[in-house]
Amino acid sequence: MTPELKLRIARPTDHWDELLRFYREGLGLELLGSFEDHDGFDGMMLGAPGAPYHFEFTRQKGHTVGPAPSQDNLVVFYLPDTAQWQVAVARMEAHGFAPVPSYNPYWDRMGKTFEDPDGYRVVLQNATWPR
Template sequence: MTSLSRSHIRLARPSRDLAAAERFWVGGLGLAVVYRAEGGSEPGEHDLLMVGWRDADWHLELVHEAAAPVEPRPTEEDLLVLYLDGPVPGELVARLEEHGGKRVVSPNPYWNEWGVTVEDPDGYRLVLCTRAWSNS
């Protein structure tokens, strides 16, 4: 068995509008569409959008089921944090906002001090952190 520490990670979330989500994550952040599938109108069939960086060990899966849509229910603490190890580019924040994001203040002062928080079209939060991180 492969070490679990090297396992690929998929973060799965419901989305109200996959086109809006794609504009934010692909057009705004710069992720690539790594897979897409169209479902149908029957219960259990769903549209699927997977986005990520091609060389990353993770991707974000967004799903929408037309027959029984699941309303996203993010909280202020549902965060996807990207550690940039440097300043957050103003043009990146502007591009995220132009592509459907909304800059918000975090209830956790740590993220306000060390980064920028942007809400995606479904209300989930992306934090662009100026710090670096390593698990080692």
Template sequence: MVGPTAAVRIARPSRDLAAAERFYVDGLGLDVLYRSTTEAAGEHDLLMLGWRQASWHLELVGGAGSTEPSPTPEDLLVIYLSGPVDEELIGRLEQAGGTRVPQSAYWDRWGVTVRDPDGYRLVLSTRSWSNAE
């Protein structure tokens, strides 16, 4: 049965798993939960990132034959911080290959948006999930 304790996997392609790992691990502070590489035809390299205690993780698919990323400005990964965004965190994300970008009046008011090396957008929101609308 689907309910509030169900685990969530967010999967998307990456053109450079090493660059994505630097951004999400060195920059954001996620853990590498799983990694696999393959040279078999039709198979993909996988990198799963998250926090071990979280009920979600980010799966990045790369390698030969994987789909080319095609992010839009609305492909957002939003993390609700329930407080101010630490400028040191933004600096780490930028040093790890991210680019701070404007998003929209709503998200610019309630947080900071950083584009990852594949062009997907990470929003660090000052709001809490309970007051997000």
């Protein structure tokens, strides 16, 4: 693995519009691209332009995905600047997304956890990734 690699987190959803609102309005990510009826799937990619990561969410007509398998399925964003972290948390709350207690209490010490419409969780961590 090399630093120039890009990361795509891809998963299906049953909550298309609600998920778009959570990641775009709440987290402030941008819709980077989308597709319709590609071999029976619709998809959307959300992320920060130029960032080495993005999310892809898909749906397949007539197929039900179901909720996240556990409350400990996490994506963690490290926001070391306290002011930037506070803005990110306030944006989530302003769009109606309240923090939830983390399954693992470690994440509550320096972060806030939010649950997306599929039950997957996003942690906004006010810390630096140490590695």
